[in-house]
Amino acid sequence: MVHSEKPVIAVDCDEVLAQFLPALIRYHNAKYSTTLELKDFHSYRFCEVWGGTNEEATEKIHDFFETDHFLRDLAPMPGALEVLESFKEKFTFVVVTSRQHIIEQATRDWLQNYFPNVFSDALFGNHWTKDSPDPNAINATKRTKPEMCQAVNAIAIIDDAPSYAVQCADVVKKVLLYGTYSYNANPEGGLPANVVRTVDWEEFSKTCLPKGLNRHTRRSVSCGLAVIDNST
Ligand SMILES: [Mg+2]
Numbered sequence: 001m002v003h004s005e006k007p008v009i010a011v012d013c014d015e016v017l018a019q020f021l022p023a024l025i026r027y028h029n030a031k032y033s034t035t036l037e038l039k040d041f042h043s044y045r046f047c048e049v050w051g052g053t054n055e056e057a058t059e060k061i062h063d064f065f066e067t068d069h070f071l072r073d074l075a076p077m078p079g080a081l082e083v084l085e086s087f088k089e090k091f092t093f094v095v096v097t098s099r100q101h102i103i104e105q106a107t108r109d110w111l112q113n114y115f116p117n118v119f120s121d122a123l124f125g126n127h128w129t130k131d132s133p134d135p136n137a138i139n140a141t142k143r144t145k146p147e148m149c150q151a152v153n154a155i156a157i158i159d160d161a162p163s164y165a166v167q168c169a170d171v172v173k174k175v176l177l178y179g180t181y182s183y184n185a186n187p188e189g190g191l192p193a194n195v196v197r198t199v200d201w202e203e204f205s206k207t208c209l210p211k212g213l214n215r216h217t218r219r220s221v222s223c224g225l226a227v228i229d230n231s232t
Contacts, residue, residue, distance in 0.1 A: 004120065010096035010154040011084070012164070013107065013122075016178045017095070017115065019075045027069035028060070042182045044161055058133035065103050076114040079201035084118045086205065095122035096148045096157060098164070100129050101141070123148040146171045158204070162187035165195045176208065 014020035025036045028050065041049050047057040064070050084093055099107055104124050111119060126142045138144060145164045149157055149171050157168045158176040162184050165175045169192035176198045177184060177191065198204040 004092035004153075006090060006092045007156075008092045008094055008120075008152050008154045010094050010149050010152060010157040010159075010168075010172070011119070012157065012159040012161070012178070013095055013097035013099060013111075015077075015160040015181065016158055017077055017080050018110065019077060023069045023074045024061070024064055026073070027064045027067055030069075039182050044183045054133050058128055058130055061128065062102070062130055065106070070103075071106060074110060077201060079205070081115055081118065083201040083205040084115065088118065093119050094152045094154065095119050096125075096145060096152070096154070096159075097122065098125040098127035098145065100124065101126045102129075121152065123151065158198070160184055162191065166192060169194050176204065178204075 011017060021038055021041060024046075025038065028034055028036055032050075034050065036050065043049055045054065045057075046061070047054045050057070087093075095107075095111060097107070101124055104122075107124070108122060111122060123143070125145060125148060129141070132139055132142070143151075144167065145157070145159070146167050149168055154172050156172050156174040156176065157164075158178050159165055159168065160178045160181060162177065165177045166187070166189075169175050173194065175192075175195040177195050178198055178200075180199055196208070198208055
């Protein structure tokens with residue numbers, strides 16, 4: 001449990017902090033002689049991109065976890081460290097990821113390496129596991145993103161997945177839908193009013209966070225995290 005005097009912002013890991021897909025693509029193209037590119041991922045359900053079943057895709061992902069593509073060549077998202085560090089005095093940042101328990105230590109090591117002392121904690125949803133590859137099938141080992149947001153009392157989450165954005169919109173004040181990816185370009189069913197897009201960390205820094213930066217402001221501003229008025 002995170003005990004914080006500062007407002008807590010949950011931050012997703014993959015495609016927000018970590019360039020997971022580019023690493024996965026390098027692995028997949030090398031191993032399966034494919035020519036996948038980032039723009040090909042119109043879905044984050046990978047079997048819908050490269051074929052086969054969801055179970056087979058989950059097996060592939062777990063193979064990927066054991067390669068250097070994942071363990072050594074996973075690059076951080078440009079600008080993330082600088083932006084998060086610049087707002088560390090104002091907010092407490094917690095990683096809230098659907099990643100599996102099986103890669104929890106590797107993830108914590110990666111975070112410590114690329115984002116030292118940025119995050120107060122990291123919570124793992126344990127979705128997409130081998131024994132339960134359907135992310136919508138919640139069992140005792142899994143936690144939903146909204147549950148994790150509530151566990152840390154997050155006022156906002158930054159996430160690239162429209163499905164998680166919609167789920168979390170019910171439990172946080174603001175969802176920042178991160179990035180311009182094929183799979184988040186046109187969410188089916190649209191997005192709740194408290195979901196706002198942010199193209200990258202630079203935009204997040206310049207146009208979203210500053211308007212909600214002052215903890216004591218009572219001004220109502222219409223963009224980004226401005227609804228985060230921590231004076232209440
Ligand atoms: Mg993600």
